[in-house]
Amino acid sequence: MTAYEFYWRDEEDRTHLIGILAERRKTPQRVSRESVMNWVRKVLGDETGINNIFFIQVTIDQKTGEISECDPISKTRREN
Numbered sequence: 001m002t003a004y005e006f007y008w009r010d011e012e013d014r015t016h017l018i019g020i021l022a023e024r025r026k027t028p029q030r031v032s033r034e035s036v037m038n039w040v041r042k043v044l045g046d047e048t049g050i051n052n053i054f055f056i057q058v059t060i061d062q063k064t065g066e067i068s069e070c071d072p073i074s075k076t077r078r079e080n
Helices: 033-043
Strands: 001-008 015-022 053-060 067-069
Touching: 001 033, 015 033, 015 053, 033 053
Parallel strands: none
Antiparallel strands: 001 015, 001 053, 053 067
């Protein structure tokens, strides 16, 4: 199962896990960096310092629960 781990980078450049969102869309063409980040905006609001939030695309093994990073759908870390 594909999922996204969302992180917030604080003023001291430490990262904090915000949450994990499982991908439920059946059509992979609908998935984009912007569509994934829209979830964060809906949950946290637009004024949350969205520039300090990034995500990592992961795969969760449904049998073992093991989480591993996978190839990103696009550039996912914030640009400096």
